[in-house]
Amino acid sequence: MKPKGGRLSTDCPVEFPTIISGFSDEVKARKQASQGQHLDAYQPKSPESRHRRQRSSSFVNGKCRNRDAPFADDKNSPSLNGQGVGIENLPRQRELLNAKNGIHFTLMVAGQSGLGKTTFINSLFSASLIDEGIKEDKPIVRYKSVIEGDETHLRLSVIDTPGFGNNMDNAFTWRTMVNYIDEEIRSYIFQEEQPDRTKMIDDRVHCCLYFLKPTGKGIDTLDVVTMKKLATRVNLIPVIAKADLLTKDELRNFKTEIREIIRVQDISICYFFGNHVSNATQDIFQQYPFSIIASNEYVLNDKGEKVKGRQYKWGTVDIENEKYCDFKILQKTLFDWHLIDLVETTEEYYEKCRSEMLRTRLLKARDCLTTNSVELTEKQKKFLQEEMNFEDIEENKLKNYKCYEIINKAIMDKVATEWDPEFITRQLEAKRKFNELSNREICKFRDWKRSLFMEQENFNQEIEELNHKLENLQLECQDLEYKLLIGKSANNHSTDSATLVNVHVKR
Numbered sequence: 128m129k130p131k132g133g134r135l136s137t138d139c140p141v142e143f144p145t146i147i148s149g150f151s152d153e154v155k156a157r158k159q160a161s162q163g164q165h166l167d168a169y170q171p172k173s174p175e176s177r178h179r180r181q182r183s184s185s186f187v188n189g190k191c192r193n194r195d196a197p198f199a200d201d202k203n204s205p206s207l208n209g210q211g212v213g214i215e216n217l218p219r220q221r222e223l224l225n226a227k228n229g230i231h232f233t234l235m236v237a238g239q240s241g242l243g244k245t246t247f248i249n250s251l252f253s254a255s256l257i258d259e260g261i262k263e264d265k266p267i268v269r270y271k272s273v274i275e276g277d278e279t280h281l282r283l284s285v286i287d288t289p290g291f292g293n294n295m296d297n298a299f300t301w302r303t304m305v306n307y308i309d310e311e312i313r314s315y316i317f318q319e320e321q322p323d324r325t326k327m328i329d330d331r332v333h334c335c336l337y338f339l340k341p342t343g344k345g346i347d348t349l350d351v352v353t354m355k356k357l358a359t360r361v362n363l364i365p366v367i368a369k370a371d372l373l374t375k376d377e378l379r380n381f382k383t384e385i386r387e388i389i390r391v392q393d394i395s396i397c398y399f400f401g402n403h404v405s406n407a408t409q410d411i412f413q414q415y416p417f418s419i420i421a422s423n424e425y426v427l428n429d430k431g432e433k434v435k436g437r438q439y440k441w442g443t444v445d446i447e448n449e450k451y452c453d454f455k456i457l458q459k460t461l462f463d464w465h466l467i468d469l470v471e472t473t474e475e476y477y478e479k480c481r482s483e484m485l486r487t488r489l490l491k492a493r494d495c496l497t498t499n500s501v502e503l504t505e506k507q508k509k510f511l512q513e514e515m516n517f518e519d520i521e522e523n524k525l526k527n528y529k530c531y532e533i534i535n536k537a538i539m540d541k542v543a544t545e546w547d548p549e550f551i552t553r554q555l556e557a558k559r560k561f562n563e564l565s566n567r568e569i570c571k572f573r574d575w576k577r578s579l580f581m582e583q584e585n586f587n588q589e590i591e592e593l594n595h596k597l598e599n600l601q602l603e604c605q606d607l608e609y610k611l612l613i614g615k616s617a618n619n620h621s622t623d624s625a626t627l628v629n630v631h632v633k634r
């Protein structure tokens with residue numbers, strides 16, 4: 128198999144991996160079978176592994192089958208012109224179709240910065256899928272490549288989340304990832320509504336590996352919150368990063384502790400698997416959290432063999448050794464056993480999201496008639512008012528599509544932003560700050576008004592006192608004038624009695 132794609136380095140020091148090891152085993156075995164060797168050569172031995180092989184076969188067989196070979200091996204099956212045409216061939220035809228179309232698989236790696244996500248991805252695919260030297264300065268980066276098999280291809284996307292949890296305030300750091308996953312679903316729904324669907328881009332995330340710090344003691348709140356949010360949107364698988372930093376006992380206890388935290392916090396692992404692929408869930412549940420050691424270097428082990436591993440002062444670690452590292456088992460879980468399960472269960476989740484979103488769009492259209500939150504033309508208003516039945520949506524049949532056109536992606540993006548918890552919290556925070564500020568100003572204003580009143584009161588009192596003083600002075604003046612008049616009349620001996628009476632009346 129050869130990887131194709133801009134970011135895969137061609138000077139990879141090793142032969143391209145058995146990334147889908149079951150896949151390549153099976154290719155080999157099929158080839159041997161076609162050359163006359165027995166197919167049992169690659170049959171898994173235990174019933175459990177046989178089950179796994181069967182689960183992955185829809186992808187694997189399809190890709191490995193020689194298309195020229197007749198389908199029905201069973202002599203009793205109905206045939207036409209000697210070729211098998213019975214319905215028992217339908218599953219194989221489906222496999223061929225799958226093989227022809229290839230599979231698109233998107234894997235997200237999340238977790239706090241520096242836990243070895245990049246190193247793990249590059250060791251998982253034995254190629255420099257993510258350039259460790261030149262990391263893009265974005266919270267989410269998608270790396271795409273195509274892995275080609277003999278008769279099929281796997282379009283692989285890896286989503287890296289560099290620098291996660293590096294902010295001072297990480298309250299909403301998880302939102303970037305959750306937004307990204309939701310947006311890919313939303314974007315796919317709208318692409319499906321386009322007339323030309325040949326160029327659709329499918330970036331929906333099928334699985335998320337969540338890297339946990341190898342502390343040996345609990346999980347950070349940030350990790351718990353983020354895993355909770357991710358688990359309802361994507362098949363989540365927790366892994367303990369840098370497991371070489373823990374001893375055997377520490378690792379065992381840490382695994383138990385993580386399982387307990389995840390149970391108490393009600394975080395669903397591979398939530399979409401539900402019951403209908405219970406065996407697959409068991410596979411993952413028996414192993415999780417996978418403890419991994421990652422490395423892109425080759426070292427010599429005790430036997431002098433070249434293995435992918437890490438070199439320490441005291442010796443070496445082979446990351447593919449299942450005795451102390453779950454790297455290999457995780458690789459098999461993802462690609463050999465449950466690739467199809469991960470893709471199909473995400474498809475089911477997508478269908479639920481799709482129908483939920485269409486319902487939301489219809490309800491939004493109904494609200495627009497009363498709230499005017501979306502600008503509608505008169506024609507659109509008339510259509511919504513007269514032709515749509517919002518009580519029984521099913522009744523509208525194809526008319527619903529006209530409604531979906533009115534409430535388009537731009538409007539739904541706006542709705543998504545308005546529902547965004549970060550947006551809501553920030554809005555509440557802004558409102559709280561505004562209220563605080565206005566309350567403070569109102570208090571200031573009240574104090575100022577009170578002090579003005581008091582000053583006014585003082586002034587009034589002063590004015591009253593001055594008036595009082597003025598009145599007293601006036602009386603004193605009148606007294607003096609009266610005394611002056613009396614003095615004058617006594618001197619003249621010709622007192623005019625009428626004048627005297629008048630003066631008395633005035634007083």
Ligand SMILES: Nc1nc2c(ncn2[C@@H]2O[C@H](COP(=O)(O)OP(=O)(O)OP(=O)(O)O)[C@@H](O)[C@H]2O)c(=O)[nH]1
Nearest residue numbers: 240241242243244245246289290291369419420421
């Ligand atoms: N001891 C040990 N070190 C590891 C392991 N995996 C990676 N490292 C080292 O950890 C360091 C950080 O690794 P990266 O792969 O860059 O970590 P990252 O999670 O991608 O970091 P960000 O991109 O910042 O999010 C490197 O020096 C790696 O060599 C491991 O399993 N064990």
